[in-house]
Amino acid sequence: MLPTKHETPTDTMNLRDATPGDASAIAAIYNPYILDTTISFEEDPVDVGEMARRIGDVQAAGLPWLVAELDGAVIGYAYATKWRVRHAYRHSVESSVYLAPAAARRGVGTALYEALLGRLRAGGYHLVIGGIALPNEASVALHEKMGYEKAAHFKEVGFKFGRWLDVGYWQRKLL
Numbered sequence: 498m499l500p501t502k503h504e505t506p507t508d509t510m511n512l513r514d515a516t517p518g519d520a521s522a523i524a525a526i527y528n529p530y531i532l533d534t535t536i537s538f539e540e541d542p543v544d545v546g547e548m549a550r551r552i553g554d555v556q557a558a559g560l561p562w563l564v565a566e567l568d569g570a571v572i573g574y575a576y577a578t579k580w581r582v583r584h585a586y587r588h589s590v591e592s593s594v595y596l597a598p599a600a601a602r603r604g605v606g607t608a609l610y611e612a613l614l615g616r617l618r619a620g621g622y623h624l625v626i627g628g629i630a631l632p633n634e635a636s637v638a639l640h641e642k643m644g645y646e647k648a649a650h651f652k653e654v655g656f657k658f659g660r661w662l663d664v665g666y667w668q669r670k671l672l
Contacts, residue, residue, distance in 0.1 A: 510605065512612050515562040515574060520549035522571035523564070526597050535630050535662050538655045552576075560590065561616040565605050572600040575609035577617055580626055588623040594639070601635070610643045618671045625671055630655065631663040645669040 515523065528542040543551075555562045555576050562576035573596035580589040592613060594606050617625055627645055629636045645667035653661035 511566040517549040524548040573605045575613045627667045640667040
């Protein structure tokens with residue numbers, strides 16, 4: 498199904514499946530979220546080897562990990578993971594999307610999520626869940642634009658940078 502071309506207001510970007518060779522670019526996008534924000538609850542940067550392992554694990558589980566490229570450079574990525582390990586949860590997944598700062602508000606997140614949701618629907622998944630560290634207006638807006646609805650709000654469930662943080666969960670039925 499991939500790769501595909503998507504038009505943004507000023508550019509053409511390519512969406513495709515991630516490869517282990519994308520691990521360095523993906524880590525470069527993700528690590529500032531770890532080091533400088535509460536968007537990710539990880540606290541230590543992810544090295545290239547670990548990122549390649551994560552990509553491989555997601556894909557080995559039969560789930561998509563997609564990247565958006567512009568002029569040959571990875572500018573964002575989206576992927577899905579199993580929601581829980583119990584067999585009864587096998588039809589539900591959790592989605593994530595991360596963008597390089599220059600890709601924000603250019604339609605990249607929307608294009609990645611449209612492709613990801615299409616792949617999940619084609620794979621027979623019933624429900625997709627997005628966890629969002631709060632506050633995060635941009636992520637909430639993207640998820641709601643994509644048809645997710647708020648389903649839960651956990652208060653003070655994470656602790657990072659010396660403060661307690663909330664997490665909300667948004668969900669969308671696919672089938």
